[in-house]
Amino acid sequence: MSPLLAKDVAIIGGGLVGSSAALALRRMGMSVVLLDKGFCGAQASGVNYGGVRRQGRPPEQIPLSQRAHTIWPRLKEIIGIDGEFLRSGHLKLARTEADMASLEAYAARVAALGLGLELMGHNTLRERFPWIADDVVGASLCPGDGHANPRLVSAAFAHAARKAGAQVLEHTPVTHVEKTADHFRLLAGAETEIKARFVINSAGAWAGTFAERFGEPVPLSRIYPSMIVTEPLAPVMSVNIGAEGGGIYARQVERGNCIVGGVRGEPLDDPDFSRPTGSGAIAIMNRAAALFPPLRNACAIRFWSGTEGEMADRNPVIGFSRTTPGLLHAFGFSGAGFQIAPGVGEVLAELVRDGDSSTPLQAFSIDRFARTNQGSGAGVVTEPPKRETSA
């Protein structure tokens, strides 16, 4: 057992949450080791759809989401690249009157939370977004939302953390973690032993085993959101699109490619890896062709999917462990983590430094499951929930 690392904080999982926490902690002057079993940002953080949206989140997530909202336009200054972030707006479509009613109800519910939603009926929608099919009933626009490139953003946070002095160990899976009298002891990779005052469990779909290890089983299952991308097309989709009731979400990047999601892939024999199903990919291609007539003659050039952790109640777990002082959890973003992740990183750093955060986190406490006595469920594939998941 060679190098013994002594750090203030050891972070398990180099996704966007772990990487942004590492960066924020370094900026506070704490020593950090960031551990990933593969490449940082190569799982859900790097292969998700890329929606940067507040609209549609449950009200309890909005304060955290608003905090993250202020970070996105400053990416260039924080991580050195803008991550192709575009404040395009997020337009949620209602395909039935019932969907429109639920968009209206949502707008009323979050009216005080500062999202600035604009509800529009069929005629206004036709006028402003003539590239959307005529049979859409109405929509809700959140002008401040947008989209970005997960491949670039997630890797750049890890890179920035490294440049800021965090020790980033990729291809270094954590094989053991325990709490001794006054610190944590971790074993990682072939020969790394780590001593840390704090541990952040940001291991995404793999976080359940670490939580369970400290006596906190959680109902965390796996989902495999699956996407298609078209060849580059002339600019047509001016906003990031979602749909009430789910089934499709779509955006066009600056290069012209349209990315469309809305179905689930399936795990391979090794459930850490997944693949889109052919029929699922065809289904979203057909939906896109029907909903966006200008895309009808375009070609899809690639399908992909990723492995993501989903909680039974679809809210993440964020905050201190209830069993083990010094341990923090941040996982289970349930297909909607991309936008809030940089905010979660800041919050985690605050928790480590101050023991508390200015952003309300009660809804995300890990002990909300304690009474139900459910197992971790890691590796269990559940039926795709109906609600939209567009990261």
Next chain:
Amino acid sequence: MRKPLRPLIVGAGPAGIRAAEALADAGIRPILVDEASLGGGQIYRQRLVPDERTPQDLYGSEARKATALHATLSRLADRIDYLPQALVWNIRRDVADVAVGGRTRPIRFSHLILATGATDRVLPLPGWTMPGVFTLGGAQISLKSQGCSIGERAVFLGSGPLLYLVAWQYMKAGARIAAVLDTAPLAAKFHLLRGLPLQPGIVLRGFRYAAELMARGVQVRFGVEPVRIEGGSRVTGLVWRERGRERHVACDAVGYGLALRSETQLADLAGCRFVFDERDRAWRPDHDKAGRSGTPGIYLAGDGARIAGADAAELAGERAALALLEDAGFPVDGAHVDRLERRLAAIHRFRTILERAFPFPRDWADRLADNVVLCRCEEVSVGQVRAAAQDLGVTELNRLKALTRVGMGRCQGRMCGSAAAEILASASGGSPEAVGRLRAQAPIKPLPLDIVSEGEAA
């Protein structure tokens, strides 16, 4: 009663057709899927529209083999299910998704023979994306299939037997050839003498092509380092360096290539194990000498399995089909199997010599300027790849793709993947083996969004 076998063969070139024949002869009805409208593969590609050219005009010394292969496919017509103009775009376990004419349907198979062939391996050079620049294989297809020359005054450049064959075929067809530029030194060709006893016909034919080109006054140069293709809206010339001196030739078309690369996406999607092949300087699906992949029920044959040419593909296609039959409990003629394997082994010994006579130019990637376009679909430059290696510490090809978009476009890395591997290897101090290979993702070729689905795709 035994469950009826339903083997699927992908590719109706020499390997695929011979595999279909062997299965049909055993009383099994295979499905043969091919992207082209007529069988024969790239090497024995047929004309789209009949013209006055004879098989001799089209295929030269290989006319007899081409005609025999086409005749075999015709003869099989009512004993196999042949789907031309059909794209296998995905494979998952025992189901292949097949697109034909705007519709897609799943085809369930009991066994799979992948005879997916090869395309040219190219490395970029300044000007390579200009109209008038073709791959050697592309130039050959233009001539064979459409009866069109790539230009009025063409230059052929690169390394590999195809260089001389294509130039000679153009000369025979009456085209003007400005130059044949071989990146290998003349001395490398002496390796061919060692190949003479193994495949005298092929070696002598190669010498004859070169000799006839020279006799017609075509300049044939060796040890060429390409510098740039010149022109604006169209090619106007080519500059190369030879023994330290820059030389220039006026031309309006360039055909170039550096041997072939196997088409391996379907093998990857089917879950085959890959190995690095030093001779092909590429990752390829692993298989035994009969063509069995490590995955039961999946067989590989022809250039898609390992580059060995059309003669080997015919033998390997038949051998893979016999392996399938053996594995399914059918009796096969052991002496015949041995004969096939011996002939295949002889060709592979000869290929090893050929690779020495037509070596890959290992310094090509190093000489490229940063501003040269590497991935033309996504407009990624050589310099961006080098920067990813140097500034971000990238040492692996899929990571490179994620961070730079190289290989993310329409071709999915089929055209730029080898070049990206070479440049990343040289920039990161690794090797083409160490940087790995791009993982295949469905669809292996673009699919229209409004494609009609008939049945549950895989």
